[in-house]
Amino acid sequence: MRSYRARLTPHASALLFMDFSQTHFELFGLPATYALDRERLDAAYRELQNTVHPDRFAAQPDAEQRLAMQWATRVNEAYQTLKHPVSRGVYLLSLQGIDALHAGNTRMAPAFLMQQMEWREAIDDARAQRRTDALDALTDDLRATHRRIEAQLAELLDHARDYVAATEAVRQLRFMDKLIAEVGEVYEELES
Amino acid sequence: MALLQIAEPGMSSAPHQHRLAVGIDLGTTNSLVATVRSGIAVVLDDEAGRSLLPSVVRYHADGGIDVGHAAQSAQNRDPHNTIASAKRFMGRGLADVEDVASLPYRFVDAPGMLQLKTAAGVKSPVEVSAEILKALRQRAEAVLGGELVGAVITVPAYFDDAQRQATKDAAQVAGINVLRLLNEPTAAAIAYGLDNAAEGIYAVYDFGGGTFDISILRLSRGVFEVLATHGDTALGGDDFDQRVFCWILEQGRFAPLSANDARLLLTKARDAKEALTEHAEVRVTAVLSTGEMMDATLTQDEFNRMTAGLVNKTLVPTRKALRDAGLSADEVKGVVMVGGSTRMPCIRQAVADFFRQTPLTNLDPDKVVALGAATQADVLAGNRAGDDWLLLDVIPLSLGLETMGGLTEKVIPRNTTIPTARAQEFTTFKDGQTAMSVHVLQGERELATDCRSLARFELRGIPPMVAGAARIRVTFQVDADGLLSVSAREQSTGVEASVQVKPSYGLADEDITRMLKDAFTHARDDMYARALTEQIVEAQGLIAATRAALAEDGSLLNAAETAAVEAAIASLEVLLGGNDHHALKRGVETLNAATTEFAQRRMDRNVRRAMTGQKLENFG
Numbered sequence: 175m176r177s178y179r180a181r182l183t184p185h186a187s188a189l190l191f192m193d194f195s196q197t198h199f200e201l202f203g204l205p206a207t208y209a210l211d212r213e214r215l216d217a218a219y220r221e222l223q224n225t226v227h228p229d230r231f232a233a234q235p236d237a238e239q240r241l242a243m244q245w246a247t248r249v250n251e252a253y254q255t256l257k258h259p260v261s262r263g264v265y266l267l268s269l270q271g272i273d274a275l276h277a278g279n280t281r282m283a284p285a286f287l288m289q290q291m292e293w294r295e296a297i298d299d300a301r302a303q304r305r306t307d308a309l310d311a312l313t314d315d316l317r318a319t320h321r322r323i324e325a326q327l328a329e330l331l332d333h334a335r336d337y338v339a340a341t342e343a344v345r346q347l348r349f350m351d352k353l354i355a356e357v358g359e360v361y362e363e364l365e366s
Numbered sequence: 367m368a369l370l371q372i373a374e375p376g377m378s379s380a381p382h383q384h385r386l387a388v389g390i391d392l393g394t395t396n397s398l399v400a401t402v403r404s405g406i407a408v409v410l411d412d413e414a415g416r417s418l419l420p421s422v423v424r425y426h427a428d429g430g431i432d433v434g435h436a437a438q439s440a441q442n443r444d445p446h447n448t449i450a451s452a453k454r455f456m457g458r459g460l461a462d463v464e465d466v467a468s469l470p471y472r473f474v475d476a477p478g479m480l481q482l483k484t485a486a487g488v489k490s491p492v493e494v495s496a497e498i499l500k501a502l503r504q505r506a507e508a509v510l511g512g513e514l515v516g517a518v519i520t521v522p523a524y525f526d527d528a529q530r531q532a533t534k535d536a537a538q539v540a541g542i543n544v545l546r547l548l549n550e551p552t553a554a555a556i557a558y559g560l561d562n563a564a565e566g567i568y569a570v571y572d573f574g575g576g577t578f579d580i581s582i583l584r585l586s587r588g589v590f591e592v593l594a595t596h597g598d599t600a601l602g603g604d605d606f607d608q609r610v611f612c613w614i615l616e617q618g619r620f621a622p623l624s625a626n627d628a629r630l631l632l633t634k635a636r637d638a639k640e641a642l643t644e645h646a647e648v649r650v651t652a653v654l655s656t657g658e659m660m661d662a663t664l665t666q667d668e669f670n671r672m673t674a675g676l677v678n679k680t681l682v683p684t685r686k687a688l689r690d691a692g693l694s695a696d697e698v699k700g701v702v703m704v705g706g707s708t709r710m711p712c713i714r715q716a717v718a719d720f721f722r723q724t725p726l727t728n729l730d731p732d733k734v735v736a737l738g739a740a741t742q743a744d745v746l747a748g749n750r751a752g753d754d755w756l757l758l759d760v761i762p763l764s765l766g767l768e769t770m771g772g773l774t775e776k777v778i779p780r781n782t783t784i785p786t787a788r789a790q791e792f793t794t795f796k797d798g799q800t801a802m803s804v805h806v807l808q809g810e811r812e813l814a815t816d817c818r819s820l821a822r823f824e825l826r827g828i829p830p831m832v833a834g835a836a837r838i839r840v841t842f843q844v845d846a847d848g849l850l851s852v853s854a855r856e857q858s859t860g861v862e863a864s865v866q867v868k869p870s871y872g873l874a875d876e877d878i879t880r881m882l883k884d885a886f887t888h889a890r891d892d893m894y895a896r897a898l899t900e901q902i903v904e905a906q907g908l909i910a911a912t913r914a915a916l917a918e919d920g921s922l923l924n925a926a927e928t929a930a931v932e933a934a935i936a937s938l939e940v941l942l943g944g945n946d947h948h949a950l951k952r953g954v955e956t957l958n959a960a961t962t963e964f965a966q967r968r969m970d971r972n973v974r975r976a977m978t979g980q981k982l983e984n985f986g
Contacts, residue, residue: 220586224756228785228846232545232746233385233515243845247785254783358689365685 198252198265208266208324208331210256219253259324260351263344266331274341275348286346293353301360309364313357320350385515387545387747388506389553389739392495392519392533394453394602395575395706397421398733399502399517400740401510402749407557407737410509418732419505423497424448425484433501442629445470447484451604452494454576455480456536457528464600470625479532492536499540516543518743520735522572523549523579524597524762526808527820527850534847545746547847549759550574551581552592553738554704556757557729566699567593569687571717571725572735573680574705576602580684582691582698592760594690594781596683601676603639603707609672610635610664614650618660627654642666643709670712677716684720690781701725704734758783761848767840768805768814770795777842780810784848789841798830802838806852825854898947905942905954909935912961915968922967934960 199206202218224230226245231238255261267274293316300308323346330340388410391398396418400409409417416435424437425447432440441448449471460466460475472483481488499519506514519542521533530547537544551570558568565586572579579597583590614631623631634652641648647665688695701717703725708714717725729737742757744750760783766776767790778788794802802825809817828836837858843851912935920928938953 220756223758227756227758229546229746229756233748243785243843246846247787247843250783250786361689362686365682 194248197269198256201249201252202256204256206266206269207328208263209328210262212257215253215256219249222249259320259327260344260347263327263331263340263347267337267341267344270337272337272341274344281342282345283342286349290349290353294356297353297356297360301363304364306361306364309357309361313354316350316354316357320347320354323347323350384749385747386506386510386512387515387740387743387749388502388510388517389548389736389741389743390499390502390517390519390542391550391553391733391736391739392453392498392521392536393421393574393735394451394577394604395421396732397498397502398736399506400733400736401506402740402744407740407744409733409736410506412505413508419498419501420450421453421498422448422450423452423494425486425489427485429486431486431497433497442626442633445625445629446472447486449482449484449489449494451576452491452498455482455491456495457526457530457532458491470629478528492532492539495533495536496539499537499542503540503542514542515747516545516743518546518548518553518739518746519544520548520550520553520739522574522577522597522599523551523581523592523595524577524599526763526818527765527848528808528818530848534849544847545743547849548739548742548757549579549581549592549595549762550735551579551595551702551704552583552590552757552759553735553742554702555581555583555585555590555738556741557734557738558700558702558726567691567693567697568700568702569684569698569721570702570704571680571684571708572597572704573707573713574602575604575707576600578602578680578683580680580687582687582693590757591783592758592781593693594687595760595762596687596690597762598679598683601679603705603710605676606639606673606707606710607632607635609676610638610669613664613668613672614638614652614660614662617650617662618652618658620654620658620660621656624655627656630654638664639669639710642669643711666711673712677712680713681716681720695721698723702734703727704731706732759846759848760784761786761844763808763818764810765820765842765844765850766807766817767792768807772814774807774809774812774814774817777840778844782844784844785846787841787843789839792838792840793834794828794831794836794838795833797833799833799836800828800830801826802828802854804840804852804854806842806850820850821852823852823854825856828856829859831858898945898950901947901950901954902942905938905950905957908954908957909938912957915961915964919964919968919971922971923964927964931957931960931964 197206202215202222204211204215204218223246226242226249228239228242228246231242234242255265264274293312296308296312300306300312323343327340327343327347330336330343386401388399388401389407391400398409398417398419400407402408411417412419412434419434420438422434422437422441424432424440424444426432437448438450441450455463457479459478460473460480463469463473463480466473474481474483474488476490479490479492481490482494503514503517517537519533519537521530525533534544534547551572554570554572555568566584568583568585570579570581570583572581577597577599578601579595581595582593584593585591611632614635618631620627631652631654634650638648638650642664645666647663649661649663651659651661653659688698698721701721701723703714703717708717708725708727708731714725714727760781761778762780764776764780765778766774769775769792775790777790778786792802804823804825805814805819806821807814807817808820811817825838828838835858836856838854838856840852840854843853845851912931916923916928916931923931934953934957938950938957941950941953944950
């Protein structure tokens with residue numbers, strides 16, 4: 175007697191062994207921490223895509239190609255989520271049942287808000303004076319703050335397990351991303 | 367005794383057989399086909415030894431079609447019916463084409479995609495491209511001696527969903543199984559990456575006849591990852607020709623030009639540009655149909671001055687792509703040059719200055735894309751172990767939905783690695799609302815009207831609820847070819863209403879079916895016409911021969927026999943007036959039969975005549 179699996183191609187059996195209920199961290203065989211070994215993530219991502227990508231099934235039946243597309247989609251989503259500092263934080267908090275980006279969640283330290291306003295004024299000044307050197311300095315400043323908040327988040331999520339403070343830090347990080355994107359737009363405006 | 371091979375169902379019965387797969391570079395100006403032979407990618411030439419097939423198709427009034435060189439040589443004579451650069455019109459409406467006025471074609475505006483009026487009827491750019499693809503398929507099958515398993519067809523990285531879909535449609539009409547649509551710069555990196563076994567960040571600067579693309583890729587351990595891509599779909603070598611063309615007009619001070627003279631001068635402009643690749647200056651001379659003449663010299667310095675703006679225009683998307691990838695120019699380890707326009711010294715210099723390094727030019731910039739596509743086709747067809755490398759591509763433009771107030775809500779941002787899927791929830795804004803209109807958009811702009819509209823559909827059957835209570839989940843799925851499908855579902859009540867949209871922009875599946883049918887019918891017509899012509903020639907020849915024989919040797923037949931042959935000739939002549947090649951064939955057979963006895967007697971008489979007067983010993 176032949177099992178169903180025996181009639182599938184060797185490629186497809188690799189797909190069948192995969193488990194959709196795994197967390198993103200389990201998928202890549204990584205510990206569920208904010209601190210991330212980026213090289214390990216990249217290597218695990220490539221190895222998985224090497225197995226499930228639709229290009230590995232181009233000569234196989236449609237059903238297998240569809241399954242491969244779903245898996246490759248899943249692996250891409252997991253990779254993108256873990257790769258980016260904000261989405262990784264949001265995802266870790268969601269595993270704790272916390273919706274960090276919930277609309278009602280607006281608490282933010284006054285000092286951080288003040289700093290925000292100063293940065294925005296600096297962006298406006300650089301635009302008005304068409305000074306890309308000022309933008310360069312601002313970018314360095316913003317990136318440094320971004321890295322500092324990331325380090326805080328790793329401490330809060332991985333060691334202190336203070337999810338309330340971590341939620342605020344994730345939202346601060348998102349503010350920083352928006353600011354950095356705004357600076358990018360001003361660069362484009364000044365260069366064109 | 368040979369061992370019997372037992373194949374699993376669904377698997378090839380001969381797993382080690384080499385499957386014929388090709389890479390096709392469907393270019394704006396020229397197209398190529400390549401394949402991997404004995405592990406090496408090679409471009410396939412036509413029977414005259416030429417590798418480039420001009421992407422030009424000429425339609426004749428009698429339904430005949432020329433593709434490539436034959437069509438190109440007729441461009442000046444028959445500009446309306448000779449379609450060049452059809453790629454620029456793929457998935458494009460009339461409003462999208464900036465220089466409609468300066469093109470010699472008779473455009474027909476149609477929803478989604480423009481069409482072209484030719485002597486053989488109205489043609490879609492998809493049909494024009496399909497003719498080019500068909501010619502390449504035939505070339506490949508003739509050279510390789512078998513049917514193709516499939517092809518990898520390249521598209522500019524910046525092509526949106528409509529343009530990609532149109533390309534895939536053209537392949538379908540040409541009877542080609544598309545293994546993958548591959549971004550041109552990625553194909554180029556594959557060609558270089560494998561040859562040079564390079565690791566690190568690479569930029570691919572692809573400057574062709576009609577489009578410019580810049581891609582930033584990371585190559586590591588055999589994985590090609592596209593980090594960012596940008597470009598300009600309306601910038602190419604043609605624009606440089608146009609600048610030289612304007613210079614020629616200034617020098618010549620001509621009266622308003624006829625379409626043919628304009629073509630002639632444009633050709634002169636291109637020749638001058640190409641000559642400047644090798645020479646410091648070029649003499650440009652022309653004589654128009656009006657008798658007007660020009661004779662002037664263009665120097666490389668002058669050429670560089672008048673095209674500096676165009677060169678700089680390529681650096682804007684280049685900076686953007688680097689910024690998207692989060693990299694600076696000095697982190698780029700190598701720059702791959704693709705496309706005929708990168709032969710221009712001013713381009714090479716600008717790229718070298720920007721990246722502070724000499725760009726890679728050791729592969730032929732016209733062939734590098736086809737070579738890379740062939741390599742990928744070989745992997746996808748399963749001809750190599752395939753575990754050695756993988757390609758991870760991204761979508762070039764953001765995908766989103768129109769929201770209240772005509773704004774764009776991005777659902778999948780550009781440069782997201784594919785395949786990918788995203789869902790976004792929406793709600794009703796009126797009490798008791800039971801339907802919702804979903805408008806799918808592609809582009810980076812804030813206003814929906816500034817983005818490309820990909821599809822519109824209605825989600826009906828939402829149970830009546832108070833405003834804001836319904837939860838409508840819209841899911842975008844982009845497959846590995848970069849093609850999108852969208853579905854929507856109301857889920858707050860458990861009542862499901864879902865719809866699947868495949869935005870095959872401009873061409874519905876029925877259109878494709880019609881084109882395929884047209885192509886088949888056409889093929890049958892062609893065969894029929896050839897058979898008829900052959901029979902007519904044969905019948906006319908037979909009648910003439912019989913008449914000549916009757917005049918010469920009529921005495922060999924009695925009156926009744928002569929009448930029978932005359933009757934057979936007469937009935938064949940009647941059939942010649944019709945167009946039924948089967949009936950004609952039967953008429954020819956009848957006449958042949960009626961003259962068999964006559965032919966025998968003539969043969970005998972001729973033999974006797976030949977022997978008469980000969981001495982017996984001559985036969986010894």
